Amino acid sequence: MSNFAAHDIPNGAGVGLKARHYKTILAEKPKLGWFEVHPENYMGAGGPPHQYLTAIRELYPLSLHGVGMSLGSPTKRLDPAHLARFKALIERYEPGLISEHLAWSTHEGVYYNDLLPLPYTDETLNHVANHVNEMQDYLGRQVLIENPSTYLAYEDSPYAETDFLRQLAQKTGCGMLLDVNNIFVSAHNQNYDPYEYLASYPVEFVGEIHLGGHKVEKIVEDDNAISSLLIDDHASAVSDEVWAIYNALIAKIGPKPSLMEWDGDIPEWPILYAEAQTANKYMAGLNVGGNV
Amino acid sequence: MDFETLHKQFTESLLKPRSAVPNGLVALAAPKIQKRFGVYRNNVMASLIEALKANFPIVYKLVGEDFFKALAVAFISHNPPNIPMLFKYGAQFPAFIADYSAAAGLPYLADIARLEINWRLAYHSEDATALDISAVEKIAPERHMALKFKFHPSVSILKSGWPIFSIWQGHEKADMSDINLAHSENIIIARPNVEVMMIKLSAAACSFYRNMMIKKTLGMAYERALEIDNEFDLSQCFGQLFGVGLVVDLYLNDNGESE
Numbered sequence: 001m002s003n004f005a006a007h008d009i010p011n012g013a014g015v016g017l018k019a020r021h022y023k024t025i026l027a028e029k030p031k032l033g034w035f036e037v038h039p040e041n042y043m044g045a046g047g048p049p050h051q052y053l054t055a056i057r058e059l060y061p062l063s064l065h066g067v068g069m070s071l072g073s074p075t076k077r078l079d080p081a082h083l084a085r086f087k088a089l090i091e092r093y094e095p096g097l098i099s100e101h102l103a104w105s106t107h108e109g110v111y112y113n114d115l116l117p118l119p120y121t122d123e124t125l126n127h128v129a130n131h132v133n134e135m136q137d138y139l140g141r142q143v144l145i146e147n148p149s150t151y152l153a154y155e156d157s158p159y160a161e162t163d164f165l166r167q168l169a170q171k172t173g174c175g176m177l178l179d180v181n182n183i184f185v186s187a188h189n190q191n192y193d194p195y196e197y198l199a200s201y202p203v204e205f206v207g208e209i210h211l212g213g214h215k216v217e218k219i220v221e222d223d224n225a226i227s228s229l230l231i232d233d234h235a236s237a238v239s240d241e242v243w244a245i246y247n248a249l250i251a252k253i254g255p256k257p258s259l260m261e262w263d264g265d266i267p268e269w270p271i272l273y274a275e276a277q278t279a280n281k282y283m284a285g286l287n288v289g290g291n292v
Numbered sequence: 293m294d295f296e297t298l299h300k301q302f303t304e305s306l307l308k309p310r311s312a313v314p315n316g317l318v319a320l321a322a323p324k325i326q327k328r329f330g331v332y333r334n335n336v337m338a339s340l341i342e343a344l345k346a347n348f349p350i351v352y353k354l355v356g357e358d359f360f361k362a363l364a365v366a367f368i369s370h371n372p373p374n375i376p377m378l379f380k381y382g383a384q385f386p387a388f389i390a391d392y393s394a395a396a397g398l399p400y401l402a403d404i405a406r407l408e409i410n411w412r413l414a415y416h417s418e419d420a421t422a423l424d425i426s427a428v429e430k431i432a433p434e435r436h437m438a439l440k441f442k443f444h445p446s447v448s449i450l451k452s453g454w455p456i457f458s459i460w461q462g463h464e465k466a467d468m469s470d471i472n473l474a475h476s477e478n479i480i481i482a483r484p485n486v487e488v489m490m491i492k493l494s495a496a497a498c499s500f501y502r503n504m505m506i507k508k509t510l511g512m513a514y515e516r517a518l519e520i521d522n523e524f525d526l527s528q529c530f531g532q533l534f535g536v537g538l539v540v541d542l543y544l545n546d547n548g549e550s551e
Contacts, residue, residue, distance in 0.1 A: 043377045044416030045445075048486050051419075068376025074296035082376065107303040111373045113343065114335045116302065119316075124295050152328040153318050154298070189328075191321035217331075219323040227322035229331060 002094065003058045009034045009096035009208070011255040012283065013276035014063065016262060022052040024269045029059060032276060034096065036063040036259050043085045053093065063097040063208070063257070064089060065177075068111065071131040071145070072104035072118040078131055079106070083138045090139060097208055097257065099144035099177045100135065102128065102165065119154035120164040125171075132172040144177040144207045145169075149185040149214075149232035161186075166202035176202060179210035180246045181238065181261075185230040194245055203253050211238050211246060211279060212261035235264030237275060247282055255283040305329070306336050307369050340368045343378040348385060348408045350463050351401060363392060379416060383409065400454035400473070407456055407479070410448045411490075414483040417446035422484050422537030425530075435544060437511030441504050441533070442541035446483040449493070449502055452476055457492040484537030491536070496521035497529055504533075509545060 012033035017025075035056060042049050056062075068082060090098065103115035118124050136143050145168060147161060159167070169176060178201065187194035213236035219227050238246075238260075250256065258279045262272055293316055301314035319325040341364045345352050352360045367388045373381045386409065389395050390402040422444060431439070450456065455475040462468040478498040480491050493501065496517040503513035517524040533539050 040376045041379065044379065046419035047414075047416045047446075047483060049416070051486065074294075074299055104299065105376065107299050109374050110303065111376050112303070112306060112336045113339045113373065113376070113378065114332060116332060119295055119298065121295070127295070151331040152325060153320050155316050155318050156293070219327050221323055221327065225322060229323065229328070231331065 004094055005058060005060050007061060007094050007096045009061050009063055009257040011257060013279040014257060014259045015272055015276050016065075016259060017053070017056065018262075018266050019049070019052070020266060021269045021272070022048075022056070026052070026055055026059075028269075030269075030273055032060065032273070034061040034063060034257065036065050036097075038067050039064045039086055039089045040066070040068045042089055050092075057093055061096045062093055063099065063259070064093070064095040065146075065259075066098070066100045067115070068105060069100045069131075069135060070104045070106040071100055071128055071135070072102065072116070072124065073106055073131075074127065078134050078138075083135065087139055090141065097144060098139065098141050099146060099208060101146045101148060102161075102168075103148045115148050117148060117150050117152065117154070119157040120159035120161060121156060122158075125159065125164060125167055129168055129171040132168065132174050136172065136174065142173065142175055142207075144175040146177040146179050146210065147182050147186075147201075149179075149182040149189075149230075151189050151229060153190060160200065162197060162200040162202065166205075169202055169205040174205075175207035176205040177208045177210060178203070178206050178249065179212070180249060181210065181212045181214055181234075181242050182232060183245060184239070184242050185214050185232045188228075188230045194241075195248065198245060198249060198252075203249070206253060206256055209246070209249065209256050209258040210261055211242065211258060211275075212263075213237055213239065214242075233264055234261045236262075237271075238278075243278070243282070246279070250283055258283065306333055307372065309333060309337075337365065337368065340373065340378075340381070341365070343373075343381050344368070344385065347379065347382045347412060348405055350408055350460060351385075351389070351405050353463060354398065354401065354404065354459075355395075359394070363389070363395065366392065379412060385409070400452070400456065400459060403450070403452040403454050403456050404459060406452075407450055407460060407481070407490075410450055410481045411488050413448065414446040414481050414488045417483060420444050420446075420540045423534070423539045423541060425534035427542060428530075428534070431542075431544070437509060437514070438545040439510040440507050440543045440545070441510075441539045442543070443505055444482055444484055444538055444540050446481075446488075447505070447538055448481050449478065449498060449505065450481065451478045451498060457490065460490065480538070482536065482538055489536060491532065494521065494524075496524040500524070500526075500529055 010033040014034035017035040017037050101115050105112050183194045183197050212234040214230045214232050217229050217231050260276045298316050305311045305314050313325050313329045319328050344364045371384045386402045386405040389405050395401050453476045455477045457477040457479050458471045462471050478493045499520055500513045500517040
């Protein structure tokens with residue numbers, strides 16, 4: 001018998017767990033709904049990562065958010081070794097939620113460590129659906145699929161991303177992880193309205209929300225034309241525009257598990273904790289200022 | 293174009309900064325597609341450089357930002373990762389450093405990278421409970437020389453022609469002034485509990501531990517150590533083996549039974 005906390009992730013704020021916060025969290029036991037980790041960081045045999053994660057799992061529910069399954073790869077099957085490692089972590093930690101990305105990261109045995117974009121066609125829809133089915137069947141669990149941040153488009157991509165995701169959920173029974181920062185980043189980069197994206201997004205399938213920061217990169221081209229791209233770097237606080245989209249989303253679907261992701265220039269624990277509390281305030285229906 | 297071909301072209305351009313942007317991609321607004329594809333190129337390269345910095349922090353500190361970046365870019369282009377667990381990335385980094393002509397002035401650098409790999413292997417290795425020395429005390433003294441040990445799964449030995457322990461220690465203390473590069477040092481690396489430990493070994497102790505790790509008897513390992521140093525102190529080594537917690541089980545000679 002494990003000494004773990006409840007499995008289910010509550011409809012409240014959670015935080016992406018970082019090694020530099022392990023000791024503070026265990027010492028202070030902050031009031032917080034849940035934590036999330038990238039399973040790839042816990043795929044070693046033992047050592048401090050597992051010792052700390054086990055101790056934290058005894059206090060909080062946990063979500064596993066994969067970055068390495070490469071569901072959008074054109075291979076016939078997913079990597080069986082990676083599936084087995086993922087399943088072993090599910091058995092070890094009994095996570096309340098499991099998620100992956102609408103993207104690819106591996107090609108012909110090389111792992112690129114980025115979430116690369118897919119064209120949205122019938123061919124890719126069937127392919128990703130097969131992979132999601134394979135992952136869910138193997139793990140024996142529903143998987144939530146996250147919308148990507150994108151920086152370019154494919155010429156031949158007849159589906160809108162939101163339609164593609166809806167069809168994917170209908171075909172496979174998967175859920176949706178809606179990353180609100182990714183909506184804002186992609187909408188800026190691809191020149192569309194983030195609220196139109198939200199209006200057409202299959203919100204009925206949302207099981208989790210992600211919040212994170214991005215940076216603005218000024219682009220100067222050879223002909224001196226100036227423009228900008230937003231880069232999804234998770235290295236700063238959530239922007240006011242992203243909070244506004246989040247506010248509109250939860251007004252529509254109510255409180256959901258909402259994760260604060262901060263992966264670069266990681267701040268001290270109190271700053272990250274305060275960001276998570278801001279999400280809780282929105283969920284409690286409080287207007288906390290900014291451009292809301 | 294099928295998406296297998298699209299992926300193939302996409303990846304072929306990712307790690308080559310001067311190659312053309314693959315076909316089939318468009319920019320729906322400013323900036324142009326070259327800048328947009330460049331974001332993916334930069335994400336991949338920058339994140340893998342960060343992964344190498346995280347796995348080889350001492351190499352990074354020894355050579356500095358600019359040198360490390362050039363070294364990492366050259367390495368990544370030839371040896372991209374093959375699994376999504378980046379804490380394992382860089383197994384070929386020491387060999388690459390040894391052949392990297394710009395690092396010829398730091399001949400010990402490849403061995404420092406080896407030390408960092410062994411450190412990380414120990415950190416992530418399987419956990420195991422160390423054996424208490426009382427287990428040895430229960431065995432009749434006349435049979436001690438027939439003992440064999442099973443080591444903690446985190447244990448490894450690194451032999452070097454360079455003073456790697458002193459360089460590592462100097463890096464920890466931010467003082468490299470007293471290091472004599474003419475010395476060679478061997479170390480044992482282990483993580484019996486939470487912290488990874490490194491201990492400098494004499495040539496005789498190194499031989500003793502290596503023989504014990506390949507399941508020679510205590511008697512044989514002791515004899516070999518005495519051949520290297522006739523003042524080899526077995527009781528001191530024994531104290532280290534059990535004091536640090538390097539042994540998880542013991543056997544008597546070849547019967548494989550634990551007593």
